[in-house]
Amino acid sequence: MFKSASFFRISADFVMPPLDALEEALQSAQFMPCGATQPESVGWVPPRGNKSTVLLETVGPQVILRLCIERRPVPASAVKAEVELRVEKYKQETGRERVSSKIKKEFKEEAMQSLLPRAFTKRSSTTLWIDPVNKFLVVDSGSLTGADKVVGNLVEVLSEVPGSRPGIMAKPVQTTTAAGTAMAQWLASREAPADFTVDRDCELKMPDDQKSTVRYSRHTLEIDEVAEHIASGKVPTQLAMTWNERVSFVLTDMAQIKKIKLLDVVLDGVQENGKDDDGFDTDAAIVTGELSALIPDLLEALGGELSIDGAAPQAPARELAAA
Structure with missing residues (x-):
């Protein structure tokens, strides 16, 4: 279930919102495949797999979620080639030798829109575990950037839970010894x-x-x-x-x-x-x-965790919603 782990610390006074309300918020943000001209789609999927429709799973006190990301990557070389074709056609039609950066930008946008429907999609999912006992968020990611994106999507969902309030902090764990x-x-x-x-x-x-x-x-x-x-x-x-x-x-x-x-x-x-x-x-x-x-x-x-007021620089805090 977890092949990697990035740790985030949540404050001692974190309170999970009602699970049924959180499930409803997750359903409103569930994953939908990319549209024909959509470069990326992000949403929540059932942690238990496609046989389930439940987006929030609990095992004892532990809460398990899973975020899915689908992308339509268009090779930069293909975009460049398409733009060059449009530039040459523009020069022939207008008789101009130079093309402004504004027009090139428009050509690039047009090229992306024309190439996106032909691009293959790539889909990945990441498991998120909320440990309310030990006050950790654990993301199945070996990249802090990737983990931070998952936590950011969790923040958005929690903020949609009725009656929630901001103020609970989650940040990457900092230790006394690097x-x-x-x-x-x-x-x-x-x-x-x-x-x-x-x-x-x-x-x-x-x-x-x-x-x-x-x-x-x-x-x-x-x-x-x-x-x-x-x-x-x-x-x-x-x-x-x-x-x-x-x-x-x-x-x-x-x-x-x-x-x-x-x-x-x-x-x-x-x-x-x-x-x-x-x-x-x-x-x-x-x-x-x-x-x-x-x-x-x-x-x-690693020498224990640094407190919020520790001497070492702290990563930017995430705000989670609490009931």
Whole structure:
């Protein structure tokens, strides 16, 4: 269910709006495929899949949503070629040698409108998990930009819930120690934080214009060479780790996790207890349960969270609606 995770912190006084009202707001913003000349369409889809029409799923106290984005990407080269044809035709018809930027802009818009219906659509969906117990928003995205867009759409939906009020804040989690700095310390000292182990994949990059990069894949990292790279100034940007022998993942220098994988000790329990009819509730309960414990441990390993008034710069806050 979650292959990646970007974390957002919501304030302690966040209150979920009535779920039936939120479901109604989601239905009003449900996904519709792109029209013939529409470059992008965004909307909510059933987390359980096409067999369901429910857009808000709850598993225990956890709330699961899914945002779908469909795009009609038109290659820039195709637009350029179409504009050039229109420019040449315009010159022949008018006898002019030069074409103003305003007319070129109009040609570009016309070219896009003519090419869009012929472009193939690309569709992707992203799962969003609201954890009202631990006060987290977790987005299944390894890109903060992509995750922020999902949260932005959630903000829009919550603002449409009758009786809602603004003022509850959600922002990307900030830690006392930067993830890149912490990973460098763990690798240089060959000592992982409590409840974690360092695995066999790593990427180190020089933070300069050249950005020279060294990657290790399925290779022991407890070697002098890794420490020497760090001493020379290279910063870890990705590091494979395992938490409590239960979940493996890759930590990035932006404090996001990718390539999340539940290990056998977790999956064996699922096989013993069985799944529900479509497996959704079981999968959601297991994944959110594991991440609910992993995330606080990871943040503690990174020195803990900075408060809203922390010294480090804070990302722009998102306003969520509360009942």
